[in-house]
Amino acid sequence: MSAPIPDPSVPAIDVQDLHKYFGENQVLRGIDFHVDAGSVVCVIGPSGSGKSTLLRCVNRLEEPTSGKIFVEGVEVTDPDVNLDELRSRIGMVFQSFNLFPHLTVLNNLTIAQQKVKKRSKDEAVEVARRTLEKVGLAHREDAYPAHLSGGQQQRIAIARALSMSPDLMLFDEPTSALDPELVGDVLDVMRNLASEGMTMMVVTHEMGFAREVGDNLVFMDGGVIVEEGDPAEVLGNPQHERTQSFLSKVL
C-alpha cells in the first residue's frame, strides 16, 4: 500500500491556541502546533506535560476546552464535523495496544474496514493481509491477541490502523509498555512507514528514533510547547533551560 500523496500547501495537522482543562486542572495552556503533510513530528516531554492530551485532542478522543484543530484543512473542533469519517482517515496507535481480544488478528484488521469503510469482506481481507505482511506478521493472522508478545501486539495494532488506509498516523507512546528487547521491531515498522512518506505525529520517549526519523521535534512541559525545531539541533543544543534539564535526565 502506498502512502497518500501529501498536499504540501495544507498542513496535515494544524492546532491553534488549544486549551484543555480536566476539571480545575489546566493541562494544555495555549498550544500552537502543526504537522506538515508527509513529515514526522515527534513530541517529547516529562509525564504530565500534556503531550498525550495534545495528541488525543487531534482526533477528539479528548474534547478540547477551547481553540481550533484542523486536519487536512477540515476543522475537527467544528461541532458539525463528521467525526467518524474523519477518524477513519486518522490512524491511531495506543500505548496499551488496545487490540480487540475477542477477535483474531485478521478480524481485528477487517472489522472496521467492513463496518466503517464498507469494504467487501474479500477486499478487507486482502488489505489486511497486505498490511500484516508489511509489519512482518503475516503468519499470525489466525492468532488471538493474548497469544502474541507485546511487540507483536503493537505491530498488529499499527497494521490495524494502516488497513484503514489513513492519511496520517498518531502514535501515543507506542513503545512505552514494551519490554526493552521488543522495542526495536516496533520502531523498525514505524521507520519504514516514515520512509514511505506517511505523515506521523509521535509522542515518544525514544530519543534515538526522534533524532533519526523525525523531521521536527517538539518539547512540551507544563502544558506549553517550550522548544521546537530540527531534532538533532534540539537534542544536541537545547536553548531552553527546561529542555536542558529534561534531556540531561533522559539521555
Next chain:
Amino acid sequence: MSRRQRAQAGRLVQYAILAVAVVVIALVADWTTLRTQFFNSQILPSLFPELITTALKNTILYTACAFAFGLALGLVLALMRLSSIGPYRWISTTFVEFFRGVPALIVFIGFYYGLPVAFPGRVLPGGTLGVVTVALGLVGAAYMAETIRAGIQAVPKGQMEAARSLGMTHSRAMISIVVPQAFRIILPPLTNELILLTKDSSLVYVVGLGLADSELTDFGRRNLSQYVNLTPLFAAALCYLLITVPLSIVVRRMEARSEKAR
C-alpha cells in the same frame, strides 16, 4: 505437646465430632419409613414417563423462555442505565430496583390477576408459557441488567477508544466490540442467574396449571396429594438437581478458566 502435635490433635477431635454426629443420626432415623416415604419403589415407576415428558420438559421450557426474554430485556435495561439520556437511566434504575426488591411470587400473582384488570379483554399470548416468560423474565431481567452493566463497565476504556479511533460510531463499537467482551466476562454470573430462574420457575403454580402445563414442583405436589407420599416431590427435587448441578459445574469450570487467563 509441640505445636505440630497440637494441630494434629485438633484435627482428630474434629473428625471424631463428625463421626459421632453421623452415627447418632443414622441410629435415630427411621430408615424403613424414610425409604417408603421418600423413595417408594411402588410409586416411583408410576411417575414415569410424565415426570420427564411433561414436568421436566415444562420446567426447562419455562426457564429457557424466561431466560431468553430476561436476557434481551436485561441488555436493553443495561444500555439504558448507561445512556447519556436522563429519563432512560431513571426508568432503568426504577425498573431494576422494583423487580429486584419485590418477591418473585408477588410478581407472578400480580401478573396473573393484575393484567386482566389493567387490560380488559386482552390476554397474554401463549397461555401459561406467556405468563411465565414475562413474569419470570421481568424478575430475571432486573438481576441480569445489573450484571450486564457491570460487565460492560469492566471492559477496558481503551477498547471503546480504539473502536472510535477507527471511525466506528458509539453504537457500532458497543455492538461489535464492547458487548461481546462484556458477555465473556459475565458468563459465570449469567449461568448462576439461569440456575436461580430454573428454581423460580416453580412459582408458576400460583396461576393454577392444567395437567399439560404442569412443571416439576406442581407435578410433585399433585402426586404428593394423590399418593399421600413424599416420593413424587423427592423425584421432582432430583430432577431439579439434574439441571442445576451440571450448570454449576460449568460455572466452576468457566471461573477456573478465566482465573488462569488472568
